[in-house]
Amino acid sequence: xxxxNLLIAAFTFASLSTLTSTTKAQTEEKFIxxxxxxxxxxxxxxxxxxxxxxxxxxxxxxKEGKLRSGGLYEWTTGFFPGNLWYAYEAKKDDALKAQxxxxxxxxxxxxxxxxxxxxxxxxxxxxxxxxxxxxxxxxKQVLINSAKALSTRFNPVTGCIKSWNVFKSWHxxxxxxxxxxxxxxxxxxxxxxxxxxxxxxxFRHIAITHALTTMKNQFRSDNSxxxxxxxxxxxxxxLTRETAQGYADNSTWARGQAWxxxxxxxxxxxxxxxxxxxxxxxxxxxxxxxxxxxxxxVPYWDFNANQAGYKPGVxxxxxxxxxxxxxASAAAVTASALLELSTYxxxxxxxxxxxxxxxxxxxLATPAYFAVTGTNADFILKHNVxxxxxxxxxxxxxxxxxxxxxxxxLRYKKLNAGLKLF
Numbered sequence: 001x002x003x004x005n006l007l008i009a010a011f012t013f014a015s016l017s018t019l020t021s022t023t024k025a026q027t028e029e030k031f032i033x034x035x036x037x038x039x040x041x042x043x044x045x046x047x048x049x050x051x052x053x054x055x056x057x058x059x060x061x062x063k064e065g066k067l068r069s070g071g072l073y074e075w076t077t078g079f080f081p082g083n084l085w086y087a088y089e090a091k092k093d094d095a096l097k098a099q100x101x102x103x104x105x106x107x108x109x110x111x112x113x114x115x116x117x118x119x120x121x122x123x124x125x126x127x128x129x130x131x132x133x134x135x136x137x138x139x140k141q142v143l144i145n146s147a148k149a150l151s152t153r154f155n156p157v158t159g160c161i162k163s164w165n166v167f168k169s170w171h172x173x174x175x176x177x178x179x180x181x182x183x184x185x186x187x188x189x190x191x192x193x194x195x196x197x198x199x200x201x202x203f204r205h206i207a208i209t210h211a212l213t214t215m216k217n218q219f220r221s222d223n224s225x226x227x228x229x230x231x232x233x234x235x236x237x238x239l240t241r242e243t244a245q246g247y248a249d250n251s252t253w254a255r256g257q258a259w260x261x262x263x264x265x266x267x268x269x270x271x272x273x274x275x276x277x278x279x280x281x282x283x284x285x286x287x288x289x290x291x292x293x294x295x296x297x298v299p300y301w302d303f304n305a306n307q308a309g310y311k312p313g314v315x316x317x318x319x320x321x322x323x324x325x326x327x328a329s330a331a332a333v334t335a336s337a338l339l340e341l342s343t344y345x346x347x348x349x350x351x352x353x354x355x356x357x358x359x360x361x362x363x364l365a366t367p368a369y370f371a372v373t374g375t376n377a378d379f380i381l382k383h384n385v386x387x388x389x390x391x392x393x394x395x396x397x398x399x400x401x402x403x404x405x406x407x408x409x410l411r412y413k414k415l416n417a418g419l420k421l422f
Contacts, residue, residue: 025416028358032413035365036090039380039406042371043087046378047099057081057103058379060386060396067377075118077107079399082125085133086406104130104139111145117163119150120187125403128193140197147194147203150187154206158231159213161187161206167230169242170313170389176230176239182218182256185211185263192270204270211267215279217241218260223282224252224303225260245387247318248311251304254330255385257287262337268344269422280341281349287334288356294326296363297356301327301385316389325394328369329384329401335360336408340421354415361408371397381405 046052049067056069057077070076084100087093104126113119123146131139153162160180167179188207195204217238218229227243246253264280267273287293292303304310305324312318338357342350364370364381371382379397386393411421 028412028416031362031365032409032416035361035370036406036409036413038370038373039402039409040087040090040093040096041373042378042380042402043083044096045373047084049378051377058399060393060398061377061379065377072107072109073113073115075116075121076399077110078122078125078127079403081107082129082403083399083406085126085129086403086410089129089133089410090406100130101134108142111142112149113146114149114152115165117150117153117161117181117184117187119146120190121400122146124187124190124193128190143190144194144198144200147191147198150190151203151206154210155231155233156209157236158233159209159236160184160231161210162233163228167228167242167244169240170244170316171242172314174240178231178233180214180218180229180231181244182214182225182227182263183259185214185267186259188263189266189270192266207267208271208273211264211276215264215275219279219283223279223286225256225283227253227256242313243389245389247302247305247388249313251302251307251310252286253302254299254327255301255333257283257303258330258333258337261287261341262333265337265341265344269340277344280337281345284334284338284341284353288338288352296368297360298326298328298331298363298369298383300324301330301388312389317391318389321388325385325388326369326383327385328364328381329398329404331360331364332381332401332404332408335364336404336411339408339411339415343415343421357408358412361405361412364405 046058051067053069056071058067058080059070059076060068062068081100081103084096084103088096088100107126110122123143127139127142155162158178161184162178163181163184164179166175166177168175188210191203191207195201218226226241227246229241230239232239242249243253261280261283264276264283268276268280290303293299306322335357338353342354369381369383371380376382376397380402382397383395384398384401386398388394414421
């Protein structure tokens, strides 16, 4: 009798657990569907806006809160076409697909652009999604050409892809001719893709070498990241470790940490090298476990802003900032990365990453960050930070915040349905 009762109790518990799990999945499915629909609506509103130029790409807002767009060679040009592809993917809409194709193909001249490292953002977020969703062979060739262009910035002596042509320190008149910024980790995805579809292993070699060199030189012992590392291009020696968009050289710029989590998670996906998985986990743990991370998991623009022991360079506008601005873009990037990272781990670790990502998404979907239709110049998310040291794009919408927010929602949709991300 006792054994029978125990079996009944176990069966009942299992049934309730299954029911609870199913109910939660259904609740989250509604959350995902609802918010993807809201995103799609915002994207359509922007397409219909009289402020939208046919020859410039949405970027942020100006001082009057109106849409501000950038030219073809701005690093953000690929995100608006990417937003159109994600909006189309969320709920198949042929009109959106047509717009996505049109805006993507405007970027074709960039496939031979070699003046900075952001070609991955510009071309993989646009043409990468275009190829993934259409399998248009012409798009594949554009991406291969783009990888060739990006590869010209690789220096085998430094073991890195050069980010900008010059970096001017905030500390005085010093300038460096081989700066590498943490953002560069995201651009490696273009190289991995091109290697797979072309059979040219040089792209993959460059990507892995850059990731290993960055892992060696761009992080502290606690897994926090330096924004900028400058190298001697003749010897490969590290000359300086500084910041460009963070609060101080020894502080942790939130979006920089987000880029690093995303970049090393992706690099593990492409290589299955456990060194990169370990790195991604360390970076993620720093972000999630930080005592300076707010309860809603949307970080301040820098984890150490306005704290004792962190001093901006004399020429940095961060000296004049005493308000702890949030950066929703850093949360969006991190949420997307953590969802993927959770699939490469197990047990409590996987749950930790997924739960943090889901909480970030739920926070970003609240009125505190998600703009009301007809406001925010038709961007989706509010409260992002571009570069406080440059006194640029402070507490404004940013096109890439919307991109990674939609990407994270789409990834969550797959995971919630029990599907693989890749």
